[in-house]
Amino acid sequence: MTSPSSSAQAARERVAERLRALRAEAGITGGELAARCGWTHSKSSRIENARTPPSPDDIRRWCAACDASGQARDIVAESLNAESQYVEWRRRVRTGMRQLQDSYLSLYRSTGFFRVYSPTLVPGLLQTEGYARAVLSANARVLEVPNDADAAARARVDRSRIIHERGHRFVFLVEEAVLRYQLGDHDGMAAQLGHLLTAGALPAVSLGVIPDATPARTLWPQEIFHVYDDTLVSIETLTARVTVTQPSEIALYLRAFEELRSMAVYGAEARALVVRAIEALR
Structure with missing residues (x-):
């Protein structure tokens, strides 16, 4: 990759x-x-x-x-x-992060098929308000921008309602470690993991978890990336959001996504990993 x-x-x-x-x-x-x-x-x-x-x-x-x-x-x-192609986060969020959340709405509404891979965080579309607040507050501190994490977290949850709207399909892939990286307090993390169980059962949502114990991985963990239909890929780093529009490079991300997808578990097996993570919090 x-x-x-x-x-x-x-x-x-x-x-x-x-x-x-x-x-x-x-x-x-x-x-x-x-x-x-x-x-x-x-x-x-x-x-x-x-x-x-x-x-x-x-x-x-x-x-x-x-x-x-x-x-x-x-x-x-x-x-x-x-x-x-370089869009600096600090410039985009210099007046706060709420506006950044809203800026994705048009792209989300025009996308029929979402593919999201994350090795470190619960994907934004699956985040609870408490978890999102912890993530966005940390971002604001590191980037030294105004901390409007409360409003931004509410906006993130609002835009996530798209997973309930007709006309969209979602495939989310996360590494098992995502289930154990505790962001926010104990209760907030438990609520987030519980929400994964609920969201993962939605008809339009496929939630895959790549187990830590996957033998002989064929592809190592990648950066967080989102694929919108087959026309655009966005990669989020600490300081920038990089947009990929070149067909040859989009094809590379799609191939990587399918390889990662083949290593994941779904349904009862994925739920068992989430439940195990919840139990580990007790």
Whole structure:
């Protein structure tokens, strides 16, 4: 599998490769290009190696230095698209996390088939208000943004009502460890696990648990990712939400999801693991 920022990084690297190719075709060194552009050699190196994203002005200067000004417009557009794939959580939640919860409603309503994999947390669509409050409060503290976890948790639960609406199907996969990572207080975690038993019995919901004791796993635990129909994948990291839209990369996530899905247990076996986790809280 690719890393959480793979799609965005791959897009950056394609821009860097185009600029590197222009310099090579022009027959000039990195130092010569830097001198023509009016910056340091190290900056040229960082841009060529996709460590620093070039600004539109950087790209225009680079192309002019390589006698390829006609390509600047296309490369600028490609670079801006690459950078748009990174969406910083801190910028999006600087006024609180409630608005972030509501921002997903349109996507949820337009999606018929949800696939969600999580190795660390109960998926958002299955969270209780208490569990969501603990998760969102921790996020606010780490990201140093306004802590409106109470309102955000209520909004998260409100948007989760979609699992009861007709026209949607859901497959949730979690690692067994998710059932034992206690977030919030003892009673809140017990309520969350109980809710998994209830939600997992809904007709439109399939809840799979990948047991810790799975022998000879064929795929290691991945990052949290969501697949919306077959057209979009989102990966959530601590600092960003990365959106994958490239068909080839979506296909990779779908293949990984199916492999993870094949290792999970369902129905009575999944419920038994949840019940065991509840009993361990006593």
